Amino acid sequence: MPRHPDAGAVSIALYRVDDRLIHGQVVVGWGKRLNARFLVLVDDAVRASAWEQELYRMGVPPDMEVIFASTEEAARRLEEWERDPRVGMLVAGDVETIVRLCADSRRVPRVNIGGLHERPGRRARLRYVYLSEAEAAALKALAARGVEVTAQDVPTARPVPLGEFA
Amino acid sequence: MSEPVRGVVVSHAGVAEALLAAVASITGVDDALVPVSNEGCDTGALTERLARAIGGRPAVLFVDLPGGSCLTTAIRVAKGHADVAVVTGVNLAMLVDFVFHRDLAPPAAARRAAEAGCRAIRTPAP
Numbered sequence: 001m002p003r004h005p006d007a008g009a010v011s012i013a014l015y016r017v018d019d020r021l022i023h024g025q026v027v028v029g030w031g032k033r034l035n036a037r038f039l040v041l042v043d044d045a046v047r048a049s050a051w052e053q054e055l056y057r058m059g060v061p062p063d064m065e066v067i068f069a070s071t072e073e074a075a076r077r078l079e080e081w082e083r084d085p086r087v088g089m090l091v092a093g094d095v096e097t098i099v100r101l102c103a104d105s106r107r108v109p110r111v112n113i114g115g116l117h118e119r120p121g122r123r124a125r126l127r128y129v130y131l132s133e134a135e136a137a138a139l140k141a142l143a144a145r146g147v148e149v150t151a152q153d154v155p156t157a158r159p160v161p162l163g164e165f166a
Numbered sequence: 167m168s169e170p171v172r173g174v175v176v177s178h179a180g181v182a183e184a185l186l187a188a189v190a191s192i193t194g195v196d197d198a199l200v201p202v203s204n205e206g207c208d209t210g211a212l213t214e215r216l217a218r219a220i221g222g223r224p225a226v227l228f229v230d231l232p233g234g235s236c237l238t239t240a241i242r243v244a245k246g247h248a249d250v251a252v253v254t255g256v257n258l259a260m261l262v263d264f265v266f267h268r269d270l271a272p273p274a275a276a277r278r279a280a281e282a283g284c285r286a287i288r289t290p291a292p
Contacts, residue, residue, distance in 0.1 A: 045224025
């Protein structure tokens with residue numbers, strides 16, 4: 001199947017921050033839309049647990065490869081994944097992880113905030129985005145370095161520019 | 167007699183609430199099932215909702231999809247608890263059967279419900 005136009009020219013077509021990690025919106029919503037064939041889950045805790053990995057693998061169709069990586073491994077292997085002829089997606093569970101990844105690799109052109117839910121210290125920015133002041137500041141710093149940051153839970157929704165929610 | 171098994175329906179959006187309403191309207195049983203939606207939850211919040219719904223009792227967790235946050239959370243919550251079982255692909259037929267067989271132990275109740283749910287999936291000729 002050809003690439004969907006939304007996938008663009010790079011291998012990793014979606015860099016997403018989502019505290020549910022692998023779930024329906026990611027695999028079905030974005031995965032189908034982009035025709036993604038691999039998914040990188042960047043999470044130090046999941047990387048360290050074979051049991052957690054098995055759990056997340058259950059939500060992924062058999063034709064999509066799942067790669068579990070620590071933040072450090074992801075920064076090191078990003079160039080390799082970008083050269084992959086298949087379309088891929090990368091998901092991190094929090095702002096801190098994606099900021100570290102961007103700082104280490106300098107290869108992330110845009111970040112999709114897909115779902116960060118209510119926790120102590122955070123306030124509502126959008127229906128599906130809650131941020132602490134520190135997280136909002138970190139995203140603004142990322143944008144100031146040239147990374148395009150938008151919020152968009154599913155592909156059919158409007159991408160909300162950072163300036164409208166942080 | 168041992169405590170009847172509680173059914174907890176874990177779903178995206180309002181699926182669980184809708185299934186409970188349908189089960190009650192068909193069977194008249196309205197105290198066997200508890201709905202849990204993942205709406206607005208990260209994994210931690212969903213875990214708390216689920217634990218509250220189970221309430222430390224024997225339970226079968228009925229999950230809508232065979233993957234995703236509802237299932238991963240349900241399995242995490244059930245891990246290490248022999249009296250909590252998980253079934254995916256919840257449908258109305260399995261819940262209707264379940265509410266009349268709550269005397270079974272959770273693993274047996276889960277297996278029975280899954281079989282009832284599978285039997286309900288057919289492709290009748292028009």
